[in-house]
Amino acid sequence: MKKAERMVAALFILSLLAGCDKSDGQEAVSPTEAHHDSHIEHKSEEHGDAKRMQAVFSFTTGAAKAKEDAELAVHITDSEGNPVNDFELNHEKLLHLIVVSEDLSYFSHLHPSYQGNGIFRLPLRFPAGGKYKVFADFKPVGGNNTTVGEWLEVEGTTLKAEAIQVDLGRVKEVEDKEIALSPVKLKANEETALTFSFRDARTKEQITDLEPYLGATGHVVILSRDAGHYLHVHPLDEASTGPEARFVTSFPQPGIYKIWGQFQHRGKVITVPFVVQVE
Ligand SMILES: [Cu+2]
Structure with missing residues (x-):
């Protein structure tokens, strides 16, 4: 009986705790x-x-x-x-x-x-x-x-839809910077580390003075082609200043995804888009 009472009390406390969680x-x-x-x-x-x-x-x-x-x-x-x-x-x-x-x-x-x-x-x-x-x-x-x-x-005039094209070479040039995305092969349903590497487009020197953007080394948004999946992405090292910025995510299913990486360098935010095929 005593034991049963304790159990009830414990359950009661548990439910109180659960209640506290409800904001x-x-x-x-x-x-x-x-x-x-x-x-x-x-x-x-x-x-x-x-x-x-x-x-x-x-x-x-x-x-x-x-x-x-x-x-x-x-x-x-x-x-x-x-x-x-x-x-x-x-x-x-x-x-x-x-x-x-x-x-x-x-x-x-x-x-x-x-x-x-x-x-x-x-x-x-x-x-x-x-x-x-x-x-x-x-x-x-x-x-x-x-x-x-x-x-x-x-409302208003619509533009002709742009065909989405998978970026086969994973290097983009934005604001005099060369940004590479790896790995090239991406698989669905597994933890994937995406690495953005930064170089000066002209001198080819690595960029090591990225600035925090929104309190981290960068901000990455990933959407599936139909915008049905919005992926949460987390930086591995929030304090990295380059030349690499790494993020972890998991693609829920094979298909085409668009990735936008946003970074800050010398006071300016740059947005780097990549379209990838996930196997
Ligand atoms: Cu934001």
């Missing part, structure tokens, strides 16, 4: 775990999170039109629709917003300002009409990294 009424289940599982086991990565945490995107300025100023609002709520109020700084920001065009030729990484009450706002201007996917990447206090994505429609 803003969100479920105590780790969104990150759901997130990673959903990458690997299900087709769409967002749904696992969306059940617990929701982001509603809207234009406060009415319908967004190409080449006109618009304002995007992002409302973050829990599964019951209550606003999530507290966010942790994650890479120096409360929320990272990624905007891509349907053909992935347009990429923008932005930081909306927090208004309180789970609402973020951001002035935006789209280069053309068409479909864009926006991703909100945030970390509620007591929760884990969450990414919610949604397609938005922008």
Whole structure:
């Protein structure tokens, strides 16, 4: 009997502890775990999170039109629709917003300002009409990294979709820098270290004075061709200043992915895109 009582007490304490974990009424289940599982086991990565945490995107300025100023609002709520109020700084920001065009030729990484009450706002201007996917990447206090994505429609003339082409040579030249991405062969469903190597395009000398960008050696975003998978990427050495910057991820399934690496050198942020085929 005594033992049973202790068990009950222990269970009670456990459930109290679980209760403490619930900030803003969100479920105590780790969104990150759901997130990673959903990458690997299900087709769409967002749904696992969306059940617990929701982001509603809207234009406060009415319908967004190409080449006109618009304002995007992002409302973050829990599964019951209550606003999530507290966010942790994650890479120096409360929320990272990624905007891509349907053909992935347009990429923008932005930081909306927090208004309180789970609402973020951001002035935006789209280069053309068409479909864009926006991703909100945030970390509620007591929760884990969450990414919610949604397609938005922008009015106006659409540009001809650019055909996505796999980069066979993995070297790009951006702002007088030569950036190489390795390894060349990528396999799905295994932990993969992506290495960006930096050289001066003219002198071919290695670049060893990369500056921190958003508090780390760089910021990498990876999307599957259909923008259905948004991959979380973590730097291996946050303090590296070059010539190499290494990041770890896992591609959920074979296919084409686009990778955008963002780095800072001599006060300037550069974005390096690579299109890769994952076997
Ligand atoms: Cu960001």
